[in-house]
Amino acid sequence: MMVCEYKPGLEGIPAAQSSISHVDGQKGILEYRGIRIEELAEKSSFLETAYLLIWGELPSKEELEAFEYEVRYHRRIKYRIRDMMKCFPESGHPMDALQASAAALGLFYSRRDLHNPAYIRDSVVRLLATIPTMVAAFQLMRKGNDPVRPRDDLDYSANFLYMLNEKEPDALAAKIFDICLILHVEHTMNASTFSARVTASTLTDPYAVVASAVGTLGGPLHGGANEEVIQMLEEIGSVENVRPYVDNLLQRKAKIMGFGHRVYKVKDPRATVLQNLAEQLFAKFGHDKYYDIALEMEQVVAEKLSGKGIYPNVDFYSGLVYGKMGIPTDLFTPIFAIARVAGWLAHWKEQLAENRIFRPTQIYNGRHEIPYIPIDQR
Ligand code: ACO
Secondary structure (H helix, E strand, O other), X not given: OOOOOXXXXXXXXXXXXXXXXXXXXXXXXXXXXXXXXXXXXXXXXXXXXXXXXXXXXXXXXXXXXXXXXXXXXXXXXXXXXXXXXXXXXXXXXXHHHHHHHHHHHHHHOOOOOOOOHXXXXXXXXXXXXXXXXXXXXXXXXXXOOOOOOOOOOOOHHHXXXXXXXXXXXXXXXXXXXXXXXXXXXXXXXXXXXXXXXXXXXXXXXXXXXXXXXXXXXXXXXXXXXXXXXXHHHHHHOOHHHHHHHHHHHHHOOOOOOOEOOOOOOOOOHHHHHHXXXXXXXXXXXXXXXXXXXXXXXXXXXXXXXXXXXOOEOHHHHHHHHHHHOOOOHHHHHHHXXXXXXXXXXXXXXXXXXXXXXXXXXXXXXXXXXXXXXXXXXX
């Protein structure tokens, strides 16, 4: 067997062959099934993009209508899931609530028929349809309210915002939210997708696959960074404070949240689209002083770190967009998960098509031949 050099974080090591998405980190290009994300953000919808990623081709009009119909009519969650969520502590993080709820779905659908296309489609529909309902339900229940029933007359994103706020959303906000989901839906072999593929490779059910990926997405070095960006902008408080704040972080060798990426060495193309969406929202709903702080920050960080290829990533502007929509900060990462479920499911399906269980090796650097010392002699 060929022995490879150990790379912490598996940097640069292919973990799978995949035709789902492609990143060119030097040119700042992201494609889903070969289509640039800027084009999908402008012309597609989240569900159409999800279909593209999972089944490999853009759907025909009839295929898309059928898919949208199925997702629309599977949005309700079982009362037992709702009652279980009611018992979660209000102080718990919504990502933990989502991870537990996604895993609990598997209790209701324990049959694993992984080679049956109908099973795969049902699972895809159920997960895409119910994850937003779970996120919204936890948000209402932790405030002491009953969850709101999904509205069948609203499309995917508008329905989520409706369930969250108990009122029909503004059309521009719903459209922008849908674009945000498109931008977050898939991103090659990131930590949560790797997690999803490792779990999928054991031939467990898709609910365990998604629960495992949700747990991985929650960390501050991955999806959790969007929350920390807003906390950071609030802490900075004014444009004048940006430079000393950044200097202080760099002196302490601390990471600046929302900047840097393992693959992109230029500005993340998703950050560019999100920045544009934020500006559209500010034009309609009023300016946000944190945007001025963010702009200054982008400039100061570029001055100091562009030599290392450190630029804004997807998490830098997404929080400003969600914040302007009135979404609580700790729901930013669950919203990321709502989108990314489609990407994880595309990888689940691809992994199943040519599965080999993940079983990497390690470089043992521990001791050998150590005698056992009885407890009374230690
Ligand atoms: N702020 C300051 N310096 C940074 C940052 C940052 N955000 N990111 C990387 N660097 C520096 C490192 O200090 C290091 O410098 P050195 O070579 O002088 O020691 C160099 O750039 C390489 O950094 P690594 O940590 O080795 O890069 P890695 O590829 O492992 O990390 C990561 C990528 C985790 C995204 C990192 O940039 C980071 O922690 N960013 C902040 C958290 C964040 O925004 N995460 C969201 C990423 S996007 C997503 O997951 C959806």
